[in-house]
Amino acid sequence: MRQPRYADPERYLVVQFLFIADVVVELFVDIKFLVIDFFVFFVIDGIVVEQFVVIHRVLV
Secondary structure, three states: OOOOOOOOHHHHHHHHHHHHHHHHHHHHHHHHHHHHHHHHHHHHHHHHHHHHHHHHHHHO
16 A cells, blocks of 8 residues: 555654745735835825825915
8 A cells, every 4th residue: 555645744744834834924924015015005195195285285
């Protein structure tokens, strides 16, 4: 009988570890992008609001 591919427990653990590490890295990347988007959105929003206030003052 042929053994399954991950019959070796050490190899199976390594594969599991790599998979978990990959998932964790993906999560960190997603969180990093969310944080960057959040800050960029607020910074741009703030600049737009300031510009609008300045233009409004100039016009009025």
